[in-house]
Amino acid sequence: xxxYEVPTLTGExxxxxxxxxxxxxxxxxxxxxxxxxxxxxHFPSDxxxxxxxxxxxxxxxxxxxxxLKGRYRSLQVFLDICVxxxxxxxxCHYFIGTSDAKNMPVARQDLLRKVYRRYFTFAGKYFPKLVxxxxxxxxxxxxxxxxxxxxxxxxRCSVFCPYxxxxxxISMAAREILDHVGYGxxxxxxxxxxxxxxxxxxxxxxxxxxxxxxxxxxDVEDDTGIKVRFPLDExxxxxxxxxxxxxxxxxxxxxxxxxxxxxxxxxxxxxxxxTVASExxxxxxxxxxxxxxxRVSLRVREAAIKHKVKRIVFGECGHAWRVAYSFLNTLxxxxxxxxxxxxxPQHILEFTWGHLQAGTLKIDKTxxxxxxxxxxxxxxxxxxxxxxxxxxxxxxxxxxVIRAVCNNFVDMPADTIHDATFCCGGGGGLLTDDLMEIRxxxxxxxxxxxxxxxxxxxxxxxxxxxxxxxxxxxxxxPYYGFTMDQIVSVHQLVSNAIILQRQVxxxxxxxxxxxxxxxx
Amino acid sequence: xxxxxxxxxxxxxxxxxxxxGGVVVKVRQYWNTPAPLKIPTTPAPxxxxxxxxxxxxxVVFFQSLFRSNKTLWLFAILFHLSxxxxxxxxxxxxxxxxxxxxxxxxxxxxxxxxxxLGLAGLWARRFLVDRVRYISAPSDHLMLALLIAIGVSxxxxxxxxxxxxxxxxxxxGGLLTFGFFGDEGLPADPIVLIHLLLVALLMIxxxxxxxxHAPGIFFSPTRNQVDNPREKRHISGWALELERxxxxxxxxxxx
Ligand code: HEM
Ligand code: SF4
Ligand code: SF4
Numbered sequence: 001x002x003x004y005e006v007p008t009l010t011g012e013x014x015x016x017x018x019x020x021x022x023x024x025x026x027x028x029x030x031x032x033x034x035x036x037x038x039x040x041x042h043f044p045s046d047x048x049x050x051x052x053x054x055x056x057x058x059x060x061x062x063x064x065x066x067x068l069k070g071r072y073r074s075l076q077v078f079l080d081i082c083v084x085x086x087x088x089x090x091x092c093h094y095f096i097g098t099s100d101a102k103n104m105p106v107a108r109q110d111l112l113r114k115v116y117r118r119y120f121t122f123a124g125k126y127f128p129k130l131v132x133x134x135x136x137x138x139x140x141x142x143x144x145x146x147x148x149x150x151x152x153x154x155x156r157c158s159v160f161c162p163y164x165x166x167x168x169x170i171s172m173a174a175r176e177i178l179d180h181v182g183y184g185x186x187x188x189x190x191x192x193x194x195x196x197x198x199x200x201x202x203x204x205x206x207x208x209x210x211x212x213x214x215x216x217x218x219d220v221e222d223d224t225g226i227k228v229r230f231p232l233d234e235x236x237x238x239x240x241x242x243x244x245x246x247x248x249x250x251x252x253x254x255x256x257x258x259x260x261x262x263x264x265x266x267x268x269x270x271x272x273x274x275t276v277a278s279e280x281x282x283x284x285x286x287x288x289x290x291x292x293x294x295r296v297s298l299r300v301r302e303a304a305i306k307h308k309v310k311r312i313v314f315g316e317c318g319h320a321w322r323v324a325y326s327f328l329n330t331l332x333x334x335x336x337x338x339x340x341x342x343x344x345p346q347h348i349l350e351f352t353w354g355h356l357q358a359g360t361l362k363i364d365k366t367x368x369x370x371x372x373x374x375x376x377x378x379x380x381x382x383x384x385x386x387x388x389x390x391x392x393x394x395x396x397x398x399x400x401v402i403r404a405v406c407n408n409f410v411d412m413p414a415d416t417i418h419d420a421t422f423c424c425g426g427g428g429g430l431l432t433d434d435l436m437e438i439r440x441x442x443x444x445x446x447x448x449x450x451x452x453x454x455x456x457x458x459x460x461x462x463x464x465x466x467x468x469x470x471x472x473x474x475x476x477x478p479y480y481g482f483t484m485d486q487i488v489s490v491h492q493l494v495s496n497a498i499i500l501q502r503q504v505x506x507x508x509x510x511x512x513x514x515x516x517x518x519x520x
Numbered sequence: 521x522x523x524x525x526x527x528x529x530x531x532x533x534x535x536x537x538x539x540x541g542g543v544v545v546k547v548r549q550y551w552n553t554p555a556p557l558k559i560p561t562t563p564a565p566x567x568x569x570x571x572x573x574x575x576x577x578x579v580v581f582f583q584s585l586f587r588s589n590k591t592l593w594l595f596a597i598l599f600h601l602s603x604x605x606x607x608x609x610x611x612x613x614x615x616x617x618x619x620x621x622x623x624x625x626x627x628x629x630x631x632x633x634x635x636x637l638g639l640a641g642l643w644a645r646r647f648l649v650d651r652v653r654y655i656s657a658p659s660d661h662l663m664l665a666l667l668i669a670i671g672v673s674x675x676x677x678x679x680x681x682x683x684x685x686x687x688x689x690x691x692x693g694g695l696l697t698f699g700f701f702g703d704e705g706l707p708a709d710p711i712v713l714i715h716l717l718l719v720a721l722l723m724i725x726x727x728x729x730x731x732x733h734a735p736g737i738f739f740s741p742t743r744n745q746v747d748n749p750r751e752k753r754h755i756s757g758w759a760l761e762l763e764r765x766x767x768x769x770x771x772x773x774x775x
Contacts, residue, residue, distance in 0.1 A: 019650055073741055086589075330759070
């Protein structure tokens with residue numbers, strides 16, 4: 001299946017910490033973005049072709065480093081205070097899966113830190129050998145490009161570091177520096193270009209979206225006999241739903257979207273999708289660029305104003321929810337024009353759980369009796385955001401919803417869930433075919449935990465709440481002997497169990513209502 | 521008054537200046553650098569009081585480290601707790617004895633052993649655990665060697681070759697009041713001189729080394745931020761400037 005060794009699972013639920021090996025994952029890294037993509041992103045594009053650096057790259061890289069450490073306290077503090085205790089060394093799924101020394105979080109940070117020390121600290125300027133400082137060379141840059149694209153910015157290392165040093169912050173800074181010298185990543189920057197031009201990561205234009213939602217309405221009607229609406233660009237709706245574009249056609253994402261639509265339908269809360277903000281994901285975070293992240297986020301504000309909505313709800317997506325929950329107010333706020341009685345923004349699971357508690361939804365749990373579920377905590381939801389009012393709501397609410405719609409639920413081993421969860425292996429801008437090897441190997445800890453509960457607890461399906469997790473697992477878990485359809489959306493489970501009571505959507509189109517009247 | 525005493529006096533003045541000045545410079549840098557985004561590692565406290573409690577648990581109990589690695593935690597706590605006890609005991613050289621200090625003397629005295637033990641454990645890891653070996657630079661080894669040397673030379677004075685502590689106290693009392701180096705200077709005892717030389721070295725490298733983790737931890741955004749981004753808008757000065765001027769990119773800003 002692959003020209004590298006796929007790790008074998010033991011079913012024990014945990015992976016042995018491997019012995020350190022060097023250069024296992026040495027390589028060229030993912031495809032590099034061409035100048036045109038860089039230009040569209042407002043990054044320097046004065047290099048002739050892919051793989052070349054901009055003129056004066058060294059000064060420009062160091063200038064960028066100085067700029068970033070002056071604007072981000074995290075970067076400055078984290079570069080200084082690591083004591084090399086090693087507590088983080090066995091915590092990264094990419095190290096566990098590859099055993100490559102440079103995939104230990106602290107070693108990954110050190111790639112940047114040793115250059116920082118060389119040029120910005122007394123010890124590194126005068127005693128470089130003593131403190132492990134090195135000059136910035138082309139080889140160092142290449143190492144950065146390779147190994148900073150083997151970090152999914154999942155923040156697991158940060159949980160276990162005594163000072164909370166977050167390698168994600170270092171990776172983001174490194175990628176931003178690389179973007180300024182001609183080493184942009186093709187996958188992320190091409191996608192961001194599509195968001196600017198078309199409105200979503202997949203480059204689905206407005207007409208295609210209208211076709212898609214129409215098709216979905218027909219499907220659901222065929223299935224349930226009820227015309228559940230999937231409103232798109234409908235001004236004056238109460239809720240703007242911003243969801244990852246994968247929800248429009250990928251499996252099992254789309255079943256989640258159907259779930260959201262059924263929940264809105266039943267609650268009678270009017271809602272709309274938007275062609276302007278037809279993407280929840282924000283790859284600006286992956287490349288560490290505040291400016292990009294802000295520009296992408298401003299579309300959500302624009303759509304909310306344009307459609308005159310009162311609330312913003314986000315669909316199931318991990319990194320998207322981190323940006324939405326933690327950063328949206330910063331990047332695109334203040335949202336004083338929205339209804340302040342609701343969280344801004346709100347997660348679809350908060351919305352659904354609220355209505356499940358209120359009893360607005362009629363549920364038949366037995367519809368999911370063919371499954372035994374477990375739940376994968378998405379890294380960025382678990383460690384970079386919250387749901388509900390209390391810390392840890394991001395763990396409780398998805399499980400509450402699953403338990404409310406399913407009879408059989410089992411958690412994976414404790415050190416693989418909640419804030420100790422393992423990333424799916426495809427986050428942080430790694431969900432591209434040119435990074436398949438690291439994606440497969442990085443999924444090992446999660447696959448191992450899943451194997452444990454499938455073997456010992458009869459688990460049949462794993463629910464996820466992130467477009468990247470879902471895409472990554474459906475692609476990668478087959479390498480470990482699972483099947484694609486073992487991954488489900490949480491709202492897919494809701495969709496299965498919900499018994500539609502409302503015969504006519506509150507957002508039914510006028511002609512449809514006439515239809516009803518004619519029939520009557 | 522010996523030449524050595526004068527030299528040591530000057531050395532300690534310089535070391536103190538570098539330690540205090542250096543730490544102030546670094547702390548000001550951390551203070552002045554904005555944190556543009558809310559990045560607490562969640563679940564995180566939702567109130568400022570909660571953050572103080574979280575930080576307390578990290579600083580006093582090393583909570584995250586405990587979750588991470590029990591052996592490392594044990595050595596780390598052993599070393600750091602002992603270090604505090606030893607430091608408290610040492611304060612008798614700078615302030616007048618009081619009941620608390622009298623009470624702490626024996627603890628501080630034996631803490632020297634646990635401190636060295638903890639350090640030895642930490643150093644052993646740097647050889648025995650392959651991952652830790654890989655990430656260790658020479659300076660990481662030397663730092664532990666330095667602290668162990670300080671500890672061992674201190675223990676020697678306490679338990680083997682007793683030194684005239686009243687004379688040492690007079691010396692530092694003199695330094696503190698700029699009354700110069702006491703009437704008699706330092707005892708001419710090689711161990712005391714080695715011990716003090718190493719301590720001065722430690723003070724000098726403190727602000728330019730990873731020892732900045734002690735003040736630095738209080739500035740770590742993943743640990744010191746309140747988890748309330750939806751309730752309260754968080755924005756840094758440079759980001760606000762983009763908004764004010766209606767620009768998307770920093771290089772488009774008018775100064
Ligand atoms: C706010 C006060 C402090 C806190 C919270 C703190 C915390 C920590 C933690 C959690 C570690 C990692 C575990 C370990 O390797 O031991 C560490 C390491 C270390 N600390 Fe501190 N520390 C503090 C003050 C100090 C001071 C004042 C010194 C001065 C000598 C010091 C010296 C060290 C050294 C040398 C290490 C590295 C040990 C090694 O190489 O393994 N610490 N500290
Ligand atoms: S756990 Fe933190 S302090 Fe320790 S080596 Fe890793 S990043 Fe450095
Ligand atoms: S953020 Fe995640 S992927 Fe990156 S180094 Fe830390 S644990 Fe590994």
